[in-house]
Amino acid sequence: MSAVVSPIRDPLITGHKDYHQITEDICAPSERTPSVAWVVSFLIAVSVLAVGVFCILWTIWFGIGTWNLNRTIGWGWDITNFVWWIGIGHAGTLISAILLLFRQKWRTGVNRAAEAMTIFAVLCAALFPGIHVGRMWVVFFFFPYPNTRGPLWVNFNSPLLWDLFAISTYFTVSLLFWYTGLVPDFATLRDRATGLRKRFYNFLSFGWTGAAKHWQRFESLSLVLAGIATPLVLSVHTIVSFDFATSVIPGWHTTIFPPYFVAGAIFSGFAMVLTLMIITRKVLKLEDYITVEHIDSMNKVILLTGTIVGVAYLTELFIAWYSGYIYEQYAFLNRVKGVYWWAYVGMMSCNVLSPQIFWFRKFRRNIALTFFMSIFVNIGMWFERFVIIPTTLARDYLPSSWSYYVPTWVEIGIFIGTLGIFFTLYLIFTRVAPVVAIAEVKSILKTSGDQYAGEHAKHAHKPHSHEEESVAH
Amino acid sequence: MSTNREILFGLYDDETDLLSAVKVAKERHLNIDNVFSPFPVHGLDPLLGLKESRLHQAGFIYGMIGTLTAFLFMTWVFTRDWPIIFGGKPYWSVPAFIPITFELTVLFASIGMVVTYYAVNGQGPGVTNPVLDDRITDDKFCISFDAGHSSEEELAAYRKFLGETGASEIRTKTI
C-alpha cells in the first residue's frame, strides 16, 4: 500500500476519528445491552428458523414425497436454493481475498461482516444437498472413507462429489480466514472487558498480544490465504456449475457456465452484503466506517457483475441459435416463452436491466434506492437459478414427460427457514464480534481518514506534490 | 503463562513516534525486547531486523502434499483398488480428478498454514499470554526491554531513550 494517497480519492472514514475513537465506536455494539430492535429482530429470526426446522423434520419423517418433485423435475426449490445460497456466500471471501490482492481499501469497512455472511450462507447452502437426498441419516456415505461395503468408494468422477469437496473446503478456508482476522479484534474486546466477559474473549482471542513478529506473520498469512482463497472462490461456483454443465441436457451443457456462474455469484453476494450493510451501519451507528463511498464502490461491482451476467445471457442465447442444434434452441425458447416465462422476465429485469441505473453516480449513492435494488438483485438471482433448473427440466426430450412444478408448503417453509438461520446467526454475530475489522480500519486511518484524505484535505498534500520534480524531468 | 520476567516498557501515542523511536534505538544499539501495536505498522520489520516470514513456503509444501494425496488416492482407487468405468471414460480420467485435487491442495495449504501460524506464535484456543497494557490493543504503541536481565547502566539508557523519544508513559511490569 503506497503511503502517498491522491487527493482525488474520497475519504473512507469520516468524522475525524482517532484510534481510540475507532475502538470505542466499533466495540460499542457488542458492549451495550441489546436494543429493542435487535431483540425483536432476533425473535422473528428464531421463529422463522423454527419454521424451517419444522419443515426439515417433516421432510425427514415423511420423506421427499412431501415435496412436489416429479419424474421429470427432479431438482426444484431445493437445488435452486442451494445454488442461491452458495452464490451469496461468494462475496465475503471475494471482498477479503480479491480486493485485498487488488489493494482496494474500501474493503476494510465491509470485509468482516461479508465474511461472516459467507460462512452463514454456506451453512444454509450445505443444508440442501444434505436433505435433498431423502435419507439424511446416511449422508456420511458422501464421504470417501474405508467402509464395509467393499470398500466401495464414492464416484470421484462425479461433479456432485466435487461439489462436496468444494463446499467443505470453501467453508473451512473461509472460517479460518475469518477467524484469523478476528483474533486481534477479539483481543481488543478482551482488553476492554472485565469478569466473565473477559474470560470469554480471552478464550476467543487465542492469547494475542500484538507483537511485531506476530503482526508480520499475520500479514503474511492473510496475503497467502487471500492468494489461495481467490482461485478457491472461483472454483466453488465453477464446480456448482459443473453439476449442470457436465450433463448433456440442452440449456445446461454449455462451456460458459463456469465463469458465468462465478460472476452471478459475486453479483448476488454483493447484493446481500449491501442489504445487510445498509441495515447494520444504520442500526449499529457505523455510518462513519461504512460510508456512502463504500456503497458507491459496491454498487459499481453490482453494475459490473450484472453486466457480465448480461453478456453471458446473451452469449448463451446467441450460441443456442448459432449452434443449429434444435434441442438447444428449444431449451432457450422455452426459457423465454415457455411455461415459466415469468421467471425469465424476472431474471432479466432484476439482474441485467435494473442494475443499469447504477451508471449514474446519483443513484449509486442513494441509500434507499440501493437497499431496494439489493433486494431486487437477490430476487433476480433466485429467478436465474430457477430458470436454469426447473424450467429446463420441465421440458425434456420426450413431450410425453413434460410437466409443471409448483413447490409444496414444506419446500417453501424450508427456504424461509434458511433465511431464519441466516439472520439468526448474523444477529448473534453482531452481538459477539466487531462488525467492522478494527485493526484493519486503524491501519488505513492515516491514508483514508477524512482529516487526511480527500479534496478538502488537499492543501495538506501540496508540500509533497511533485510540481517541482515534474519541471526537472 | 507467567515467566516472572521483569519488563520495562514505554507507550507511544502514534505509530510515527514509534517508528522514529525504533530508529533511534537502532542507532544507539539498544536491545529492544519486543514491539507491540494495535495494528501492523509498516516499515517496522526492517528496523527491528525481522526476517521475512517463511509461512508461505510452508504453505507451498502443505499444498503440494494435498495435491499428491488427492491425485494419488483417486488414481489408486480407480486404477488399482476398484476400477469402474463411468460414462465411458477411462479408469484413469485425469480431467475429472482435477477439481478434487485442486480443492485438497487449497484445504491442506490453508489448514497447515493456519495451524503452523498459531503454533509458532504460541497462540491457540485457551492460551493466555501476558499483556503489558490493556491499551496496546486500542491506541498505544509499545516498546519493551528485558529489565530483569539488564545491567543498571543499560536500564538507565533504556529509560533515557524512552523519555527522549516521546513515550507518554514509562513503566515496569513483571510478567
Place this chain on the structure above:
Amino acid sequence: MNQFTFPSRARVFLMVCMAIGLVCLGITYVTDDALHTRFWSNLLHNSVFFTGIAFLALFFLCANVIAFSGWYTVFKRLWEAYAQFLIVGLVLLLVIVAGLWMHAHHLYHWADADAVAADEILQHKSAFLNPLNYTLFTVIIVGLWIFFARKIRSISLEEENVDKFDFSVHKRKLRIWAAAFLPIAGFSSAAMVWLWVMSVDAHWYSTLFAWYATISWFVTMLCITVLTLIYLKGKGYFTEVTSDHFHDLGKYIFGFSVFWTYLWFSQYMLIWYGNVGEETIYFKQRLQDYPVLFYANLAINFVLPFFVLMRNDTKRKAGSLTVITIVLILGHWLDYFLMLKPGILHTAHEVLGHDAAHHAADHAHGAAEHAHHASHMVAGFTLPGFLEIGTFIGFAGLFAFFFLRQLTKAPLVSYRDPYIDESLHHHVV
C-alpha cells in the same frame, strides 16, 4: 528524460524486422498451395493477434481508470500507445475482408458458396456468418474501438494542461468515457472473436470461447508492457518505474495465466465430459494431429509462469521477467495458432478436394470424420515453420515501430494525472 525520442538504431532494427516479415510473407505466398492458405492464415493469425493486444490495452486502461487504480499511472502512456495500433489492425483486417470478397482466400468454410449449398448447418448459420456481416462487424466494431482509443488518448493529453489539483478532466471526462467503453468492449469483443477466430471451425461452437481467447490477448498485452518497460528503462527512460511496478505487473501475469488455465480447463473438461461429437471434434483434431502444440500450449502458458512467477524475486528482476514474458508472448501466439490453423487447413483440404472420398464421408458419418484431413505433417500448420516465425517477427516489428512512434508524441510520464503521486511512491507490501 520525459520525452521519448525514437533511436535511429531501433528504427532501423524494427524496419529490418518488418522487412523480414514481408520477405517471409512473400516466400510463403510463392511456395504456397494453390489457395495460398499458408499465406492468408499467417496474415489472419498475426493481424488478429496484434489487433487484440491493442484492444486489450485500451480495455485494461479503462478498467483501471474505473477501478480508481493508481499504481499504473506512471506508465499509462504505453497502453495509450498500444491502443492506437487498432488503426493498423483495422487496415490489416481489411486486407482479409478484401480477400474474402474477392475469393482470394478460403480461410472460412462458410465463405465458400459451394460448401454452404451442400451444408445445412452452414446455411443456418449464414445469417451471421456471411461476408457482409464479417465486413460490417469488423469495420464498425474496430472503428468504434479506434474512436475510443483516440478519445481516451486525447482526454489523457488534455490533462497535461490542467492544474494538478483540478480533477474536472479526470472526473467528468476520462472516467465517463472509460466507463462507456467497458460494456461496449465486453459485448463487441465476443462478436469479433466469433467471427475472426471461432468461425474458422464453422460447425463448432463453444460459449466460453470468446472469453478464453480474450484472456490470451490480455496476458500477451501485459507481457509486452513488461518488455517495453525493461527496454525503455535500459535506454534511460522511465526512471520512475521501479521493481515494485514490475512486481505488480508480474502478479497480473501470474494471476491471469492461472485464469487462462482455468478457462482452458473449463472449456476442455466440459466438452470432454459431455462427449458430444459435435463439440469433441475440436479437441480430438488437435490432440490427434497437433499433439506437440496441444501440450506445449499448456506447458508454456500455465506450468512455466505458474512456477516461475510464484516467487516474489522473479517478479522484480529484469532478467527473469524478460525470459518469461518473451516465452509467454510466443506461447499465446501459439495458442492462437492452434485456434486457427487446424480449421483453416481443414477448409483448404475440402476446397482443394484432396480427399474427395472423405468429403463425401463427412456428410455420411458426421463431424467425427473431419480429423482425418490433417493427419499428416504439414509445414506451417502442424507446427509453425521458419516462415511463420519470420512473419511474426515482422508483425511484432510493425507493432513496436508503431507504438514507439506514438510514444514520441507526448511526455512519457503524465505528471498531471491525479494518481501520479501514488504511482511514483508505489510500494508492494
